[in-house]
Amino acid sequence: xxxxxxxxxxxxxxxxxxxxxxxxxxxxxxxxxxxxxxxxxxxxxxxxxxxxxxxxxxxxxxxxxxxxxxxxxxxxxxxxxxxxxxxxxxxxxxxxxxxxxxxxxxxxxxxxxxxxxxxxxxxxxxxxxxxxxxxxxxxxxxxxxxxxxxxxxxxxxxxxxxxxxxxxxxxxxxxxxxxxxxxxxxxxxxxxxxxxxxxxxxxxxxxxxxxxxxxxxxxxxxxxxxxxxxxxxxxxxxxxxxxxxxxxxxxxxxxxxxxxxxxxxxxxxxxxxxxxxxxxxxxxxxxxxxxxxxxxxxxxxxxxxxxxxxxxxxxxxxxxxxxxxxxxxxxxxxxxxxxxxxxxxxxxxxxxxx
Numbered sequence: 240x241x242x243x244x245x246x247x248x249x250x251x252x253x254x255x256x257x258x259x260x261x262x263x264x265x266x267x268x269x270x271x272x273x274x275x276x277x278x279x280x281x282x283x284x285x286x287x288x289x290x291x292x293x294x295x296x297x298x299x300x301x302x303x304x305x306x307x308x309x310x311x312x313x314x315x316x317x318x319x320x321x322x323x324x325x326x327x328x329x330x331x332x333x334x335x336x337x338x339x340x341x342x343x344x345x346x347x348x349x350x351x352x353x354x355x356x357x358x359x360x361x362x363x364x365x366x367x368x369x370x371x372x373x374x375x376x377x378x379x380x381x382x383x384x385x386x387x388x389x390x391x392x393x394x395x396x397x398x399x400x401x402x403x404x405x406x407x408x409x410x411x412x413x414x415x416x417x418x419x420x421x422x423x424x425x426x427x428x429x430x431x432x433x434x435x436x437x438x439x440x441x442x443x444x445x446x447x448x449x450x451x452x453x454x455x456x457x458x459x460x461x462x463x464x465x466x467x468x469x470x471x472x473x474x475x476x477x478x479x480x481x482x483x484x485x486x487x488x489x490x491x492x493x494x495x496x497x498x499x500x501x502x503x504x505x506x507x508x509x510x511x512x513x514x515x516x517x518x519x520x521x522x523x524x525x526x527x528x529x530x531x532x533x534x535x536x537x538x539x540x541x542x543x544x545x546x547x548x549x550x551x552x553x554x555x556x557x558x559x560x561x562x563x564x565x566x567x568x569x570x571x572x573x574x575x576x577x578x579x580x581x582x583x584x585x586x587x588x589x590x591x592x593x
Contacts, residue, residue: 428458
């Protein structure tokens with residue numbers, strides 16, 4: 240459960256310079272016992288209560304001017320100190336932890352436009368979570384907010400533990416708040432491919448991480464798609480399940496992906512977008528990609544055959560030629576004379592080379 244603690248927690252020396260804002264009144268810390276909450280919400284009498292989510296509790300750290308938060312999870316208690324880091328110091332004092340899972344190259348001013356605008360106008364409402372290691376703060380949850388604070392030139396708010404912690408509760412209890420967008424299915428697939436145990440089936444793994452088995456299957460297939468192709472989409476973080484499924488069916492038709500990638504790069508400079516919506520932009524890109532695949536996919540062309548007899552003389556002198564849709568020509572003439580060959584050449588020049 241959540242409760243206040245009267246005395247101000249001792250703040251580590253690393254965060255003294257960028258501790259809670261000066262507007263803080265009576266300092267206090269918060270506690271969140273996830274084990275107790277799990278037991279309480281199994282009680283039928285509490286079913287109608289509004290669920291307590293990690294997002295809401297983190298936001299209260301800011302709104303109630305708390306100095307920190309202590310989270311109890313699986314019997315282990317972890318304390319986090321609340322600090323703010325000025326925008327010019329974010330890249331110096333923080334890094335994104337390997338556990339984060341987001342592809343940092345996708346965090347661009349375009350992909351984070353709405354989040355940056357929100358932070359610019361309201362500040363960062365929900366603090367990130369991270370840990371301290373050798374003087375550097377590693378961000379486990381909140382890398383998008385971290386980058387958006389840099390773009391918005393606003394302070395980065397984060398709850399920091401002085402040691403690594405079990406971060407599995409983040410994915411279990413985080414909902415999608417205004418400041419938070421879960422990693423794309425492609426990014427999640429990359430994480431799942433590292434987390435699945437040797438010999439563990441996808442169904443067993445999906446049950447263990449409490450994610451729909453079909454979604455896990457799509458994610459694990461998606462992460463095998465060439466990253467160079469994914470990066471060419473206007474907004475890679477917004478590539479959804481439907482698009483990934485289409486790519487999984489389309490790309491095996493292409494024998495040389497390098498050729499496809501070169502054509503896609505040429506095409507991206509010619510695309511004209513009539514909307515700022517990332518989903519619509521991705522959809523237009525996918526349509527263009529599909530057309531390119533149809534043009535170059537490795538399939539055997541159907542042949543149109545053209546029979547020619549009378550053009551090659553009399554009697555048993557007969558000839559035929561085949562022209563495929565790809566333009567390939569196969570000519571066959573029985574006992575041709577020089578005149579027969581000349582007539583064949585004239586016919587080809589007239590019908591196919593003009």
